[in-house]
Amino acid sequence: MLTKRVRRLLGVAAVAPLLLSSCDNNPFDPFDNALGTYELSVFAGRSMPGAEFDCAPGECDAVPNGGHIRINSGSLTLYNDGTFVETNNWTETPTGGSSDDVTFTSAGTFDLNGEDLELSDPARQRFVQATLEFTSRVRINYIENGDSFEYIRD
Secondary structure, eight states: OOOHHHHHHHHHHHHHHHHHHHOTTOTTOHHHHHOEEEEEEEETTEESSSOEEEEOTTTOTTSTTOEEEEEEEEEEEEOTTSEEEEEEEEEEEETTSOOEEEEEEEEEEEEEETTEEEEEEGGGTEEEEEEEEESSSEEEEEEETTEEEEEEEO
16 A cells, blocks of 8 residues: 555656646757857867968968968857857958958758757858767857868866
8 A cells, every 4th residue: 555655656657748848948958958059169060269271372262362361260150939040150261462361151940850950041142960968068060061160068
């Protein structure tokens, strides 16, 4: 025969999963865990901060006659309304020319299915398949135009 205390405990154990699944802020929801601002840690396969590229003529679109590119910073923010903004800042120095600071911004929507993340920016005709990695830090990794990119959030 079950005591009153054991019956209460079993009742709470039976109801708890229902309460968690009905909450908008489920602590185990990957969507909620993915939201926030991430800092750029790898740009085109090179570690940040300050990834640098020396480009021969015709090698880099940004400096078509050759030059130097230095990636200064970057961020990717996932918002709770399903939108994102990605911003990267770099300095271009064409061979024999002066430096120019450039900001790249991509904004659109994202879709998360488990650890698969899709970023969609139709205005730029940009569709990126990324993965989320939940460890002690949250990481977003993707490959675009053959180059690897990574963003990290603590």
